[in-house]
Amino acid sequence: MEILMSVIAGILFMAATYLLLSKSLLRVIIGTALLSHGVHLLLLTMGGLKKGAPPILGGKSTSFVDPLPQALILTAIVISFGVTSFLLVMAFRAYQELKSDDMDQMRGNDQHE
Amino acid sequence: MNNFVILPILLPLLAAVLLIFMNRNVMLMRIFSTAVSAVSIVISAILVQTVFTGGVQTLTLGGWKAPYGIVLAADQLASLLVLTTAVIGLLVILYSFRSIGEKRERAFYYSAVQFLLAGVSGAFLTGDLFNMYVFFELLLIASYMLIVLGGTKIQLRESLKYIVFNIVSSAFFVIGVGYLYAVTGTLNMADLSVKISESGQTGLITVIGVLFLVVFGLKGGIFPLYFWMPGSYYAPPTAISALFGSLLTKVGLYAILRVFTLIFIHDTGFTHQLMMWLAMLTVLFGVIGSIAYADVMKIVIYNIITAVGVILFGIAMNTPASIQGAIYYLIHDMLIKGALFMLAGTLIALTGTASLHKMSGLITRYPVLGWMFFISGISLAGIPPFSGFIGKLKIAEGGFDRGEMLFSVLILLSSLLVLYSVLKIFITAFWGEEKETPAGGNRSAKGLLYPAAVFLLLSLAFGLGTEWVSPYVNQAAETLLNPEKYIEAVLKE
Numbered sequence: 001m002e003i004l005m006s007v008i009a010g011i012l013f014m015a016a017t018y019l020l021l022s023k024s025l026l027r028v029i030i031g032t033a034l035l036s037h038g039v040h041l042l043l044l045t046m047g048g049l050k051k052g053a054p055p056i057l058g059g060k061s062t063s064f065v066d067p068l069p070q071a072l073i074l075t076a077i078v079i080s081f082g083v084t085s086f087l088l089v090m091a092f093r094a095y096q097e098l099k100s101d102d103m104d105q106m107r108g109n110d111q112h113e
Numbered sequence: 114m115n116n117f118v119i120l121p122i123l124l125p126l127l128a129a130v131l132l133i134f135m136n137r138n139v140m141l142m143r144i145f146s147t148a149v150s151a152v153s154i155v156i157s158a159i160l161v162q163t164v165f166t167g168g169v170q171t172l173t174l175g176g177w178k179a180p181y182g183i184v185l186a187a188d189q190l191a192s193l194l195v196l197t198t199a200v201i202g203l204l205v206i207l208y209s210f211r212s213i214g215e216k217r218e219r220a221f222y223y224s225a226v227q228f229l230l231a232g233v234s235g236a237f238l239t240g241d242l243f244n245m246y247v248f249f250e251l252l253l254i255a256s257y258m259l260i261v262l263g264g265t266k267i268q269l270r271e272s273l274k275y276i277v278f279n280i281v282s283s284a285f286f287v288i289g290v291g292y293l294y295a296v297t298g299t300l301n302m303a304d305l306s307v308k309i310s311e312s313g314q315t316g317l318i319t320v321i322g323v324l325f326l327v328v329f330g331l332k333g334g335i336f337p338l339y340f341w342m343p344g345s346y347y348a349p350p351t352a353i354s355a356l357f358g359s360l361l362t363k364v365g366l367y368a369i370l371r372v373f374t375l376i377f378i379h380d381t382g383f384t385h386q387l388m389m390w391l392a393m394l395t396v397l398f399g400v401i402g403s404i405a406y407a408d409v410m411k412i413v414i415y416n417i418i419t420a421v422g423v424i425l426f427g428i429a430m431n432t433p434a435s436i437q438g439a440i441y442y443l444i445h446d447m448l449i450k451g452a453l454f455m456l457a458g459t460l461i462a463l464t465g466t467a468s469l470h471k472m473s474g475l476i477t478r479y480p481v482l483g484w485m486f487f488i489s490g491i492s493l494a495g496i497p498p499f500s501g502f503i504g505k506l507k508i509a510e511g512g513f514d515r516g517e518m519l520f521s522v523l524i525l526l527s528s529l530l531v532l533y534s535v536l537k538i539f540i541t542a543f544w545g546e547e548k549e550t551p552a553g554g555n556r557s558a559k560g561l562l563y564p565a566a567v568f569l570l571l572s573l574a575f576g577l578g579t580e581w582v583s584p585y586v587n588q589a590a591e592t593l594l595n596p597e598k599y600i601e602a603v604l605k606e
Contacts, residue, residue: 020277020281025273028277032277032280032281035280035281035284036280036284038284039284039287039288039291040287042288042291043287043288043290043291043294046291046292046294046295047291047294047295048295068294068300069291069294072243072287072290072291072294075243075247076246076287079247079250079283080280080283082254083250083254083257083276083280083283086254086257086258086276087273087276087277087280090261090269090272090273090276091273093264093269094269094270094273097264097266097269098266098269098270106270106273106274
């Protein structure tokens, strides 16, 4: 199971990298979303995918899945959610101001307006 | 256990929250954030003294014992950097009064600054790797807000790149944490160090070490990963650039220093060799950039990259002398970059241009600014009575101890080019015939020079009072070189 999940995370990283390197800003943002999906999946996989009950006390089960990676992922999800929404709004503002979503037209880093 | 340790994080965090409710009253926000920053300086100074007399201070949050809960650990390095951060925070806030503009101030500027300071202090003080990631995100999200605040075209363009690069590097950080958790089963840095020394540093752990070097290198701007920095630091107003230039890259360097003196310490041959080469290339590209440009801001920004390279070289040499040198140089560089950014920003505000071709002969009208620039220039290059000297001396000493003659000599030679790049600004902008100032310039420098003057005085005191500072730095280096002290303090009982 871990091997399958690693391969899937790898595919997500591949697609994310491809999208991050593309011209359109919206594709770049979709790339960052896929990247964070890949990361969260990897985090879950790295914690181990052994069979066990959900980490809730009170059931009859004696073996539980590792609760720590789940807490880490929950933290990472809200952080990447916040950052992604900020990035989306900024892309919208940039589209309004710069009249373009083409990363090629945002090249260079000098003050040429 | 010492509840005092959390105050440098808690105070700016609470202040940031309260500032959100004050956003209509600019005067109140100014007074409040100045007061809070002044108190933070006092608190951090007390923390430095407490650590100096009482050793590493730890606080287990919620009372959960070390590997299970989150630990805040203040050793001398973290405390000194927290103190420097608080000082920089106050001076940047003072500089903002005259330079940032009321419109930006109303848009939660001071709140974002306090959030950034909380994130930086948290990243310095935490003893847990995932918690460090969270504090990194706190300071990064505050920096996203600050870099785009005002929404001019160049800010929008550059902040898009800045955010995307940082999202990628944060993703790598989480991947690194995930791998390390899979290998060791813990996230507490002291516990990680113990687990890795028990199981031996296998190839896999070295790979994770290199992954962390990449992550923190992206934050800190080392050689192949500094490409975002010249644009991003150029776009925002000067006060924000000063804050970024003196704090953000240094957090990355601190993380490298912490991780490679505490966790990945058993296979230093490969990782430190790699760091040494990266450091040399960083210095090389930094000085090339600072010589190439005729733009005041760009020259200062490329000097950050050079300094990052020098400090990384000190870390890579990993001898007592070079680690001490890296700490001296880290603190010196935080102070002097604040001063340089503010002076360059004042220069731009006065002349209305950043281009060196359009300014000259300013010394007759602004002698104080001119001589302050001169002093910060030679201090940056490391001329003996000033603060850059002792750090570079110790780093070079460490390099010679390791037998890296060529690279140590190159580090010393890079000082010449740094000096050239800063004196180029001094000579072309301040000497020569006076030129007509372009439209938009010719404002008075009133109020803008005081924070930079305080920076210079501190830097001067740091240089002249090395004898007085050295016990603190020696203690910081000692804890870094003997991680057992740190581990014992965190995992006691």
